Amino acid sequence: MSERVVPPAARQRRRPTKQGVVLSEELIVDTALRLIEEHGADALSVRRLGRALGADPSSLYRYFRHTDDLMLAIADELIGRTLRTWRPTGDWRADLRDLGLRMHAGALAHPRAAVLSSYRVTGRTYEIQAVETILGVLRGAGFPDAEAVRIYHAFIDQALAHGALDSASAAMPKDAREAEAAVWRATYARLPADTHPHIAATARRLVADMARSSYPAALDLLLGAAAGRLAEIRTRSGQPTATPDPSPEAVT
Template sequence: MAKPVVAENERRRRRPTKSGEVLSERLIVDTALRMLREHGNAGLTVRRLGTALGADPSTLYRYFRGIDDLTLAIGDVLIGRALEGWRARGDWRADLRDLGVRVHGAYLAHPQAAVLTASRVTGRAHEIAADETVLGVLRNAGFPDADAVRIYHAFIDQSLAFAALDAASLALPEAARRADERVWRATYARLPADTHPHIAATAPLLVARMNDSAYPAALDMLLDSAAWQLRSLRGTSGS
């Protein structure tokens, strides 16, 4: 049975860990991010985390119900980092593009953590703040609620899906990632025009683009579509 999680101000250790730091939820999450970066997802266990923190592993259950609960906290911290310093400028399209790029970048800064968390719904403070922010930008721009929710859904799922896809590539061993990147030049660029005319015709463009993330282009396509819809709505209403 899962142990009850105690409020932060009640569960903070009175004595520092062996490393001299006072245990806290933030310290645990930061240490978990470092472990994921250094050892991958398989390296994140309660026992190893306790060792890295210089604390008894059982102490972690005063902060999290288990590794899955910690995973949700990690995902929420990544979203929080995307929101840091972001301010709406009053141009809904530019604001959403900036926010999308920030979310994507925050996850790619921790690719192993992104693979682990991008598909999760945390229900935590930063995630809720991000959802409120995106919906607010869309509703304030003039989108009806049903359209605002539809665009929000596409926007956030697209951002996280590309974050997971691109992070999975970055999380590969270096040799495997480089081998994948060489395929476009070593294989696709050499296909003959008589058997693969369309690939052969576009081969230089494929080589130039396919090893980069398609997220910026996909994000622009989504926002362009939303902008066209908003213009149509305004034309219909006569405004």
């Protein structure tokens, strides 16, 4: 795509496409998401999108300057889909845990798109809403601004990184995924204790644990550390403190 774009007010297509649909930014993003999951990054071509939409490829310039502009819109839509399903309860730790898990699940629902978009900064509506929301949860819990920003940064990077990691694995061919999973059983579980005592001692747990994502455990560790930090802050300021119970998922 080129650098030219039509202002938002003039974007509405007045006539249906060949398939009888009226183009919109939302329809283009949804179609691009579907094509990415089917074909990978190659789906983000004007020609392929035009064919899928039944529209002249040049009509896409009314909505997006170029394919990178579309990629940012896709990244923002993934954030929006998470936010639209999340409902805060007022318990900062539970709310952030729920939001993080929803972000991770959203990435796995669109693994190829998540891998392409997880490292992007969109500056768009839903991303701005997410930053405002998470900082609001942290500041409302009592974290000073510097701590709120530091924990926000760790929280969001952790969620995006694990989402991209697990999405990349999910996007692998089934045979490749199964072959990698088998390595833990065929190699690690059979290493002798005299040469690899620590692996041998934990082999059964390794085989079981490495088969699933580490994100829930990593998230609990991060939020537990944040809760400990908040308790320290409250102690220094003379506020009442309470040690939160660990989440059930974190107890083994």
